Amino acid sequence: MTSTTGTDLLSVDASRLLDHLRQLAEIGGDPAGGITRPGFSRAASLANDFVAGMARSRGLDARIDAGGNLLIARDGAAPARPTLLLGSHLDTVVNGGWLDGAYGVLAALESLLTLTEQETDLHTEVVVVAFANEEGALFPQPFWGSMVLAGMSDDLPAAPTDYNGNPLSAALRRAGGDLTNLPSAAWPPAILAGYLELHIEQGPVLADEGADVGLVDAIVGRTVLSVELLGVAAHAGTTPMRSRHDPLVAAADLTTFVHQLPDGGRNCQVATVGRLEVEPNSANTVPGQVRLTVDLRDVDPVRLNAASEAVRAHLHTLDRRYGTSHRCTLAVCSRPAVMAPHLRRAIAAAASDLGLRVRDMNSGAGHDAQIMATVTPSAMIFIPSIGGVSHVPDENSHDRDLVAGAQVLLHTVHRLVAR
Ligand SMILES: [Zn+2]
Numbered sequence: 001m002t003s004t005t006g007t008d009l010l011s012v013d014a015s016r017l018l019d020h021l022r023q024l025a026e027i028g029g030d031p032a033g034g035i036t037r038p039g040f041s042r043a044a045s046l047a048n049d050f051v052a053g054m055a056r057s058r059g060l061d062a063r064i065d066a067g068g069n070l071l072i073a074r075d076g077a078a079p080a081r082p083t084l085l086l087g088s089h090l091d092t093v094v095n096g097g098w099l100d101g102a103y104g105v106l107a108a109l110e111s112l113l114t115l116t117e118q119e120t121d122l123h124t125e126v127v128v129v130a131f132a133n134e135e136g137a138l139f140p141q142p143f144w145g146s147m148v149l150a151g152m153s154d155d156l157p158a159a160p161t162d163y164n165g166n167p168l169s170a171a172l173r174r175a176g177g178d179l180t181n182l183p184s185a186a187w188p189p190a191i192l193a194g195y196l197e198l199h200i201e202q203g204p205v206l207a208d209e210g211a212d213v214g215l216v217d218a219i220v221g222r223t224v225l226s227v228e229l230l231g232v233a234a235h236a237g238t239t240p241m242r243s244r245h246d247p248l249v250a251a252a253d254l255t256t257f258v259h260q261l262p263d264g265g266r267n268c269q270v271a272t273v274g275r276l277e278v279e280p281n282s283a284n285t286v287p288g289q290v291r292l293t294v295d296l297r298d299v300d301p302v303r304l305n306a307a308s309e310a311v312r313a314h315l316h317t318l319d320r321r322y323g324t325s326h327r328c329t330l331a332v333c334s335r336p337a338v339m340a341p342h343l344r345r346a347i348a349a350a351a352s353d354l355g356l357r358v359r360d361m362n363s364g365a366g367h368d369a370q371i372m373a374t375v376t377p378s379a380m381i382f383i384p385s386i387g388g389v390s391h392v393p394d395e396n397s398h399d400r401d402l403v404a405g406a407q408v409l410l411h412t413v414h415r416l417v418a419r
Pocket of ligand 1: 089101134
């Protein structure tokens with residue numbers, strides 16, 4: 001600790017934070033392992049109730065907006081004042097981990113509780129947000145809550161359904177929202193003073209390098225191409241090799257091409273074929289059709305676009321090489337999000353005050369911060385993930401890192417909004 005700024009005594013209540021995290025992890029515990037708390041499920045509502053209850057029991061206001069987001073503010077907070085939002089999400093993937101999202105929300109709550117208990121004089125309001133359905137594990141509309149709050153509800157489907165065809169409208173109503181009134185949940189950008197999100201890294205970089213805190217430069221953009229390779233299904237015994245139009249061989253070629261495309265990061269950061277469906281998928285039939293996805297990520301939109309064009313050009317080469325044809329559609333296109341320099345400086349200064357080692361890094365995973373960055377200056381803080389794993393039951397971080405990250409968040413907020 002090297003601070004001489006009078007914030008030496010400013011500290012989160014570490015045991016309260018860890019208690020809240022462990023209690024929340026019991027909601028949606030899955031007998032098959034990990035936590036299953038998809039957005040707009042009953043477990044997700046119970047998680048909202050738990051966090052809202054913790055906030056109310058300590059004198060804070062908690063409410064659900066029309067999009068199903070949980071918002072927590074100081075009692076009597078003036079709604080028209082400039083507001084710094086702190087948060088993340090409480091929903092999980094199926095059999096996910098206990099920290100992805102939940103940590104950012106509870107550390108944000110801990111920061112607001114600490115500032116409130118210390119009666120810190122704030123020139124900017126601080127509001128904690130738990131965004132609804134960030135993961136999109138049940139309703140395939142990821143970043144739902146942040147898109148609604150950022151005023152992007154026109155970009156969302158008008159009548160969304162879950163993977164089983166059940167309408168979002170009913171699930172959202174049960175969660176306290178209202179599909180017919182989404183624009184009421186949008187915040188005018190003029191009121192927003194910024195957005196901060198604390199999150200586990202979900203990768204191995206910080207732990208491998210012994211750094212305490214990751215300071216995110218940018219969140220990668222993502223392009224997903226949905227590809228169909230079309231050939232001719234035929235008998236595996238009687239069809240001569242020269243007569244075949246085998247789309248699975250084309251798919252193998254494409255998979256290798258995509259794997260080699262990044263070329264040490266020269267063309268794009270990472271590239272993946274992650275899903276393959278073969279028809280008829282029979283041991284004694286030359287396949288007739290293959291569907292697959294190509295996932296490309298980079299922080300530079302120009303390189304991302306070039307990588308996508310390279311894949312499209314290679315598809316034409318495959319048609320000639322294997323006598324197949326193809327269809328290629330753009331399934332996902334999210335732009336890279338650059339984090340705000342003044343918020344990054346505040347985070348770096350807070351971490352330095354606390355004597356922590358900071359490392360600059362990109363985020364290869366998507367976060368609500370990339371949506372918020374389109375309407376207000378945004379930044380992210382990462383802490384190390386043990387083993388670099390996430391979205392699995394083994395997801396974990398050391399208690400000391402969980403507390404240190406929350407301290408960085410609190411001190412950053414204090415630097416930004418305390419008089
Ligand atoms: Zn997350």
